[in-house]
Amino acid sequence: MAGANGRLVKELKEVSKNDTSGVRAAPVSEGNLRHLLATVEGPSGTVYEGGIFEINVEIGKQYPFEPPKMKFLTKIWHPNISSQTGAICLDILKDQWSPALTIKTALLSLQALMCSPEPGDPQDAEVAKMYLSNREEFDRTARFWTESFAKPTSKDEAVQRVCEMGFDEASARKALEKHKWDESAAVNELLGAI
Template sequence: MAASGRLNKELAEVGKDDKTSGVKAVAVTPGNLRELKGTILGPEGTCYEGGVFEIDITIPKQYPFEPPKMKFTTKIWHPNISSQTGAICLDILKDQWSPALTIKTALLSLQALMCSPEPGDPQDAEVAKMYLSDRKKFDSTAKFWTESYAQPVNEDDAITRVCEMGFDRDSAKAALEKHGWDESAAVNQLLGGL
């Protein structure tokens, strides 16, 4: 019971829109504090600037004595984050976790990692190799991935584009929400339903 009280308090803190810190986490389903969706705004002055990165967060039963399980769902080009699976190599999400840390501090640590990659302890060896051998190419690739995969979705524009294909607004919105605002997946669902 104490753990759920702490989680409620943490989510009240990290669930607010906070442009200063650039991190946020909310429950995926209201009332389920174990499955969260985190977002990190790409840090200014980095190749991730302007991006919005989503992170799946699973809170284990032993929390806060065990770290939250986190992985990027937004594709990102970074030595310490798998370009394939979104798995993260960060000590506080493994053996350096402390019950004094919170979901917000973990997200802030991920944001700091985006500013200062550690290619000597990579999650993605290919990305780390590029970071060390051709920094200019790394920066342009990371920026390209940010522009391709981490742009915030304008929900009204997405609904309008799907409606222009002949679908009603409510159906378009429902399909887009179901598919994480992926327009082609939403249209495929709507076409399959005809």
């Protein structure tokens, strides 16, 4: 795979730019080009609007002849994304991958998936069922999740709320991170530690 590293450098230069696409990615740590943290802005006009979603990206040895492995780190309520693990069901990240696609095109496809879910091919059956049977409740839940987990300020607000219950900021943040920003789980742990 002679050209793969050269390509990766070019790709990262392109995808780390601050442009209007709403998708970005950068290495998690210096020197390792194969582990990236990507962000996707929730498309406007959708229940994800205003949210910034973090995605873990791993680039395998066979890249670009195999798709990059992507997973949502930010909790999201979407029929094709697991509400528990963040695993994504998208054809171009599986058998429809092509070596002519890039990390950026894959992230843009994720953004497109957020605009138009495909409940017929669900990753999360429970979410898909709600999407099909009770669209109002789905919209409400998805907006609530966007507010709670994907807002740039939502983390700070959560820390503040926990602090208001009488814990110091450092341990509140630590507990929230540990429990993936689930406030009640974090509070439970903090209470248990007393």
